[in-house]
Amino acid sequence: MHLNSIRVDGERLWRSLMDLAQIGATPKGGVCRLALSDLDGEARRRFLRWCEAAGCAVAVDAIGNIFARRPGRRAELAPVLAGSHLDSQPTGGKFDGAYGVMAALEVLRTLNDHRIETEAPVEIVAWTNEEGSRFQPVMMGSGVYVGAHDLASTLAQRDQDGVTVGEALARIGFAGDARLFGQPAGAYFEAHIEQGPVLEDADVVIGVVTGALGLRWFDVIASGQDAHAGTTPLARRRDAMLAAAQVIVELDRIAREHPPSGRATVGAMTVAPNSRNVIAGQVSFTVDLRHSDEAALAAIEEAFRRACAAIGAARGVSFTIKQVSAYPVTQFDPGAIAAVRVGAAALGISHMDIVSGAGHDAVNMAGHAPTAMIFVPCAGGISHNEREAAEPDHLEAGCNVLLQAVLAKAGVR
């Protein structure tokens, strides 16, 4: 049998996705399944039953990551991992995360159907708390797994009600001890909806993800002087709102000077005193800078800081800039990327290289194992939204590419 002729069962994949989406289903057709909630526990148990039915041995680690192993011919080889996460945003969709886990499950089911014995073991992984909506930090489970976060302090993180990660894990029965962190992996593949509009615009089914944008987050405070909007001549103003607006316009210009992946976003703003006829004395806003090249990202940050200094000086407004988070540019593994690209080509599925604009567990795994991702289109590029949608055919195609990539890395004698 030629391995390229094997296909996953697209209908079974779709049914699993729809079954899973019932757990935490929202009236608007989305999913609310916050990390380590009772609903997350229910989804995990359903996933475990499916894994056990597929003959997998299941292990849960101390941060709640789930590993479901299908043995290979050579038990001494590091397993090839495929997966994503089961938790969702508060108003999330059916596919973000869930697709990567269900696609990995479908790959194992297909291997079973065809009685294929791989050389290396193949494991499905469901990482704990990728979204970071309830507990910080985001991408928690994969971060602990690769040693980016300390286990003890992560277990002590609290949600808004004061519940710790450790308490929440114990409550839903997923405080495991079955596995050491940082165990080697032969490769890691994550299938995911793109969450952006690029594939849909290009009418391409598969995004061969070559890496992820670097990211720098800042909290900025513009401090001027609140004053009466009627009695204060323009020349005498220290208008924090006007200065902030100039910075926002300038940030867009700076990002456009670094195409194609340069991005700058001001998504949140708070104004004080926020009164119609009072010049704003203080404006706080967030800045999100991204680029696929570390030097370009640094140049964008430098230009942003220069803009604040120049605009502040001209407007009598002082800017304080605090970096609150940063992820370096991620380059995925050339061999893992090639396995995805070759798989798509062998199946005759349209594909293009793409860089992930968002963070994923694969970003954590990239420093730990040969890693790549497979993107499929989502309608209108909309995600983190109950309206999130994807075509069954595209999900099936992405799963077939995942199967090919897993087979290439796990090996079949």
Added chain:
Amino acid sequence: MHLNSIRVDGERLWRSLMDLAQIGATPKGGVCRLALSDLDGEARRRFLRWCEAAGCAVAVDAIGNIFARRPGRRAELAPVLAGSHLDSQPTGGKFDGAYGVMAALEVLRTLNDHRIETEAPVEIVAWTNEEGSRFQPVMMGSGVYVGAHDLASTLAQRDQDGVTVGEALARIGFAGDARLFGQPAGAYFEAHIEQGPVLEDADVVIGVVTGALGLRWFDVIASGQDAHAGTTPLARRRDAMLAAAQVIVELDRIAREHPPSGRATVGAMTVAPNSRNVIAGQVSFTVDLRHSDEAALAAIEEAFRRACAAIGAARGVSFTIKQVSAYPVTQFDPGAIAAVRVGAAALGISHMDIVSGAGHDAVNMAGHAPTAMIFVPCAGGISHNEREAAEPDHLEAGCNVLLQAVLAKAGVR
């Protein structure tokens, strides 16, 4: 006796201001005396006692405006009015409003001291609810007096707790019936702190106020599409925050094209979903446009609307613009202005013409009687703030100019 040689008692004026400021005094040295609150009632009663001690006949009208009359030689002449308001902002200062009423009281006390009989009666007026902090609209008492607002509907206005103006007036005992609205006045003078930095910057003591800026208020909603800050390329964005920021920068440019009185302010903004890594789908903000010339104000509004249309089209963002309030440009009466200017010149006090950037009861009165205002500096131009401050010498000088203007208009045989 030459009338120009008469002087008010600056120390008595200051003591009255400081006495009054104890009612609603805040720990930070300001005043919180919301319109028709119990504290406003207490201030009104203290003011009434002072007026009665000065020999005045007191009347209260149905919207709570207080008139304290010192008879003239000819009772058939329309009285000359001087005053302002006793209510304050929630975190207001000691001088905004209070100065105009206490200065008028000091003028009457001085006339008594010198046993001067004017031809026309002279009246102190304390208008109800100039600030509009508790009840809308602002400048309520003078507005009802001149017929700009209907009495019945104004009495039915409610504060945030559902209390009506009528109920609040009755509660503090100032629901009067002693006077018809719109009674003729020979002139109206209002002394006030500038609430801006112009006089202080110019090192001038008296602002001869020739009018007030016209004002147009708008609520603007910029509607784009919220989307992931990482996965959405710049070219695909419909970023409501960026479009709003461009409009704010453009508004400043437009206002600067109409010097010296052109002003544009965006003081309040609300962002949705207001999340660090989500491009803002909707941004609501206020626009405050002012100018001393009606045609220039119209040109500013037109340029503002054109900017929204052009920026919106370029950014894929739609703007809805709703006018929520407007006051036309006010020109004060040349004769009343001259009385102020001549008074300052006769006393040898530095003075300059100035246009009020803020609304005052005098703006309502300008259509009803020959009206002018007298400004004195306030520290740093700061007002509507507990730090509001003014120099006793400046307050005394402004009161002496008010005395001269009142004498000029009331006449002394």
